Amino acid sequence: xxxxxxxxxxxxxxxxxxxxxxxxxxxxxxxxxxxxxxxxxxxxxxxxxxxxxxxxxxxxxxxxxxxxxxxxxxxxxxxxxxxxxxxxxxxxxxxxxxxxxxxxxxxxxxxxxxxxxxxxxxxxxxxxxxxxxxxxxxxxxxxxxxxxxxxxxxxxxxxxxxxxxxxxxxxxxxxxxxxxxxxxxxxxxxxxxxxxxxxxxxxxxxxxxxxxxxxxxxxxxxxxxxxxxxxxxxxxxxxxxxxxxxxxxxxxxxxxxxxxxxxxxxxxxxxxxxxxxxxxxxxxxxxxxxxxxxxxxxxxxxxxxxxxxxxxxxxxxxxxxxxxxxxxxxxxxxxxxxxxxxxxxxxxxxxxxxxxxxxxxxxxxxxxxxxxxxxxxxxxxxxxxxxxxxxxxxxxxxxxxxxxxxxxxxxxx
Amino acid sequence: xxxxxxxxxxxxxxxxxxxxxxxxxxxxxxxxxxxxxxxxxxxxxxxxxxxxxxxxxxxxxxxxxxxxxxxxxxxxxxxxxxxxxxxxxxxxxxxxxxxxxxxxxxxxxxxxxxxxxxxxxxxxxxxxxxxxxxxxxxxxxxxxxxxxxxxxxxxxxxxxxxxxxxxxxxxxxxxxxxxxxxxxxxxxxxxxxxxxxxxxxxxxxxxxxxxxxxxxxxxxxxxxxxxxxxxxxxxxxxxxxxxxxxxxxxxxxxxxxxxxxxxxxxxxxxxxxxxxxxxxxxxxxxxxxxxxxxxxxxxxxxxxxxxxxxxxxxxxxxxxxxxxxxxxxxxxxxxxxxxxxxxxxxxxxxxxxxxxxxxxxxxxxxxxxxxxxxxxxxxxxxxxxxxxxxxxxxxxxxxxxxxxxxxxxxxxx
Numbered sequence: 001x002x003x004x005x006x007x008x009x010x011x012x013x014x015x016x017x018x019x020x021x022x023x024x025x026x027x028x029x030x031x032x033x034x035x036x037x038x039x040x041x042x043x044x045x046x047x048x049x050x051x052x053x054x055x056x057x058x059x060x061x062x063x064x065x066x067x068x069x070x071x072x073x074x075x076x077x078x079x080x081x082x083x084x085x086x087x088x089x090x091x092x093x094x095x096x097x098x099x100x101x102x103x104x105x106x107x108x109x110x111x112x113x114x115x116x117x118x119x120x121x122x123x124x125x126x127x128x129x130x131x132x133x134x135x136x137x138x139x140x141x142x143x144x145x146x147x148x149x150x151x152x153x154x155x156x157x158x159x160x161x162x163x164x165x166x167x168x169x170x171x172x173x174x175x176x177x178x179x180x181x182x183x184x185x186x187x188x189x190x191x192x193x194x195x196x197x198x199x200x201x202x203x204x205x206x207x208x209x210x211x212x213x214x215x216x217x218x219x220x221x222x223x224x225x226x227x228x229x230x231x232x233x234x235x236x237x238x239x240x241x242x243x244x245x246x247x248x249x250x251x252x253x254x255x256x257x258x259x260x261x262x263x264x265x266x267x268x269x270x271x272x273x274x275x276x277x278x279x280x281x282x283x284x285x286x287x288x289x290x291x292x293x294x295x296x297x298x299x300x301x302x303x304x305x306x307x308x309x310x311x312x313x314x315x316x317x318x319x320x321x322x323x324x325x326x327x328x329x330x331x332x333x334x335x336x337x338x339x340x341x342x343x344x345x346x347x348x349x350x351x352x353x354x355x356x357x358x359x360x361x362x363x364x365x366x367x368x369x370x371x372x373x374x375x376x377x378x379x380x381x382x383x384x385x386x387x388x389x390x391x392x393x394x395x396x397x398x399x400x401x402x403x404x405x406x407x408x409x410x411x412x413x
Numbered sequence: 414x415x416x417x418x419x420x421x422x423x424x425x426x427x428x429x430x431x432x433x434x435x436x437x438x439x440x441x442x443x444x445x446x447x448x449x450x451x452x453x454x455x456x457x458x459x460x461x462x463x464x465x466x467x468x469x470x471x472x473x474x475x476x477x478x479x480x481x482x483x484x485x486x487x488x489x490x491x492x493x494x495x496x497x498x499x500x501x502x503x504x505x506x507x508x509x510x511x512x513x514x515x516x517x518x519x520x521x522x523x524x525x526x527x528x529x530x531x532x533x534x535x536x537x538x539x540x541x542x543x544x545x546x547x548x549x550x551x552x553x554x555x556x557x558x559x560x561x562x563x564x565x566x567x568x569x570x571x572x573x574x575x576x577x578x579x580x581x582x583x584x585x586x587x588x589x590x591x592x593x594x595x596x597x598x599x600x601x602x603x604x605x606x607x608x609x610x611x612x613x614x615x616x617x618x619x620x621x622x623x624x625x626x627x628x629x630x631x632x633x634x635x636x637x638x639x640x641x642x643x644x645x646x647x648x649x650x651x652x653x654x655x656x657x658x659x660x661x662x663x664x665x666x667x668x669x670x671x672x673x674x675x676x677x678x679x680x681x682x683x684x685x686x687x688x689x690x691x692x693x694x695x696x697x698x699x700x701x702x703x704x705x706x707x708x709x710x711x712x713x714x715x716x717x718x719x720x721x722x723x724x725x726x727x728x729x730x731x732x733x734x735x736x737x738x739x740x741x742x743x744x745x746x747x748x749x750x751x752x753x754x755x756x757x758x759x760x761x762x763x764x765x766x767x768x769x770x771x772x773x774x775x776x777x778x779x780x781x782x783x784x785x786x787x788x789x790x791x792x793x794x795x796x797x798x799x800x801x802x803x804x805x806x807x808x809x810x811x812x813x814x815x816x817x818x819x820x821x822x823x824x825x826x
Contacts, residue, residue, distance in 0.1 A: 001615065001618075001646060002646050002647055003618070003620065003646050003647050003648040003671070005647075005671055005673035005674055006673060008528060008586065008620060009527055009528065009677060010526070010527060010528055010529055010530045010552070011530055012526065012530075013526075013527055013677055013681075016677070016680050016681050016684060017680070018679075018680045018683060040481060040482055041481070043476075043477040043478070043480065043481045044477065046476050046477065046480045046481070048472055048473055048476035048477070048480070049473060051472050051476060051480065052468070052469040052470075052471075052472035052473045052476065053469065055465070055468045055469060055472060056465040056466065056468060056469035057465075058465075059461055059464050059465035059468060060461055060462060060465045063456075063459050063461035063464060063465065064456040064457065064459065064461070065456070065662075066662055067456065067459045067461070067464065067660045067661070067662040067663070068453060068454070068456045068459070068661055068662050069453055069656075069661045069662065070662065102515055102664075102686045102689075102690070103686055103687060105683075105684070105685070105686050105687040106685060106686040109684060109685045109686065113423070113425065113426075114422055114423060114426055115421060115422065115423055116423055117423045117424055117425075131684070131687070134683075134684050135684055138681075138684050139423070173421065202414065205414075205416070207416065207421060233414060233415050233416050234415055234416050234418075235416040243482075247480045248480070248481060248482045249478075249479055249480040249481050249482065249483065249690060249691040249692050250480070250690055250692055251515075251686065251688075251689070251690045258416070258418055260418035260419060261418055264422060264426055264429070266431075267429050267430070267431045268426075268429050268551075270431060270518075270547075271429060271518070271522055271544070271547050271548055271551050272518070272519060272522045272685070273515045273516055273518050273519040273522065273664065273686075274516060274518040274544070275664075276515075276664070277515070277662060277663055277664045277690050277693055278662040279662045279663055279692070279693065280690055280692065
């Protein structure tokens, strides 16, 4: 008798959901489609020849280690380097406060499994990074949204959320935030707001989970100090990643946290995958150590800035004025808000795909079903030329939409 | 106020335990110690120059893909290759029945999270691979031992376990087995026993989780057909790995399973780490595809056989006759049983470490606290010369132990 698999799954499986974005990729990543959907780095920017040479040297010189298993917590020299990097950014830490992970997503998964119990409220930004919300839900946590605006996550609104939860006898376990050039909005939380949120964390005794994959991809100015650098109570967990600032295909991220957390993380990671790939860790270590990663980052920042500027220029040129969009100073994402009298973003997307342009409609980034008239545009993958083509095609579509009678009526009001 | 982390951990964290072996490594891996403890491949056997050249070519030719994110389920060409490899071994499958994982341990973790509910009995071999038992316990599963002997897992004893559980109104969710050159015993389950266990699986409707990292490291003869190749009811999950047969530092394993399982595995893996490293996947694909991995495997099998033979020769030479040990035809492990009148293996190990030799005492491989007079010896890492030195030192120690009066008395009975 054929086994009936659906009877066999554990009860927790019902909580695991696919990313709406990832499943949508299949539609949007047809080669003829100009896609603003994916947030991958531009693979044309990978310095292939330099990497090829570096990996080859690395394996010849230290292949005995770089091709072998590595300690669960990560390569010691890389962790020592990362601690120094964090100290330069104002975070007091040593190698033993750091665990290397297989990218940010593994960091999020391990942390959620360690901290989030079923039924527990967890504060997330609204809108939030889907992969962060996903691990919280997969552990049974209940995301509670804290709205973000152009100054980032809003402490006043957070306080309302907290006091509402308090009245229900609940305290959220943690607040999950991408404070720099947030995915999906591109917004950065100001220093003042970070300080206020730190005060709330102390008052209400919750953890701050600070996820910072984009902070170093900064086109103008600087980013505010990290939550972790303000952390006098060991209540901030910091996640970093080399996927966006260097290479995603080698899966190197890291977590900085308090010793009791790090101990448990290492135990859980041992059970999750024994260790992350040593070849990738050694490659990052050698190229970060000798300054190559930073030089390469400066080079790609210039290239991504050109793409972002092209997106802004073309949006201004071709989008009707009632369509609002953010103007981030870093990262990969621009958040678009359509007026309420437009059709929902999902319908607009369907029409856009017919014209061979794609983006991501916004609902998936909200914990509460909102965001029907929002969309995320990423400028990291299309070329400057395709950005022009894609946005001008969308401009035509939007102008057609606004010429429709009901919209004209709504606009006339 | 400093955050009190111990109050913050989720309730599931209490179930996550470190591997007794891994934490013990710190003691045994001092450079002056000859260690039979670790089961890593010998890093002197890594073909560094060939790998360096292959990675370098790979990145120059296809770095745009090999350094980028890859689909969650794994690189399609690698999965197509793995399906062909499995078909050659009698397993009917296609690329879409396969998920690439970050080594076997991630495969075990994902499968346990998908299948094992808290409080549920799960059959494991007795003794069993610690990392497999660990993920079951971490998900709240309750390991129930099925004894193994020189013919592998015993279906008669399994049937007793099953009928005992049945009387308690329980059915185990699955049976976790390493059927070839098992870790820790080195035993292989015979074809006849596999067929009987398949019948039991069908009768009692449980899943077989077949973990096969060592099957291809075969020094004499051949291994029996896999459970998966006998699977007419889609109830076997097969796990393979390149960590032992090729390179561990790139973390490439795979799962073959029924479509409903694979769908859920992909969703869960997306949440666990988005994807495994693409560089490692492409490297394995290219070198496996052109036959290099198999050629290299034939070379290292000869080298490991020499180590195994050296271990057998020296054990025969130096160990007192009352010490029993297995004689596996493949893999990395030999299982040693001391007579009951000897001190417990843990005490012997303590004395051995003083003489700068290490192995792993056996309790950790048992779900029920047994195995006090057993030990696992791995011959994969020490050189032939160190195998001689280490075993002769242990021989001296064992002869001193047996000269002690209480043991002489026990032996005289």
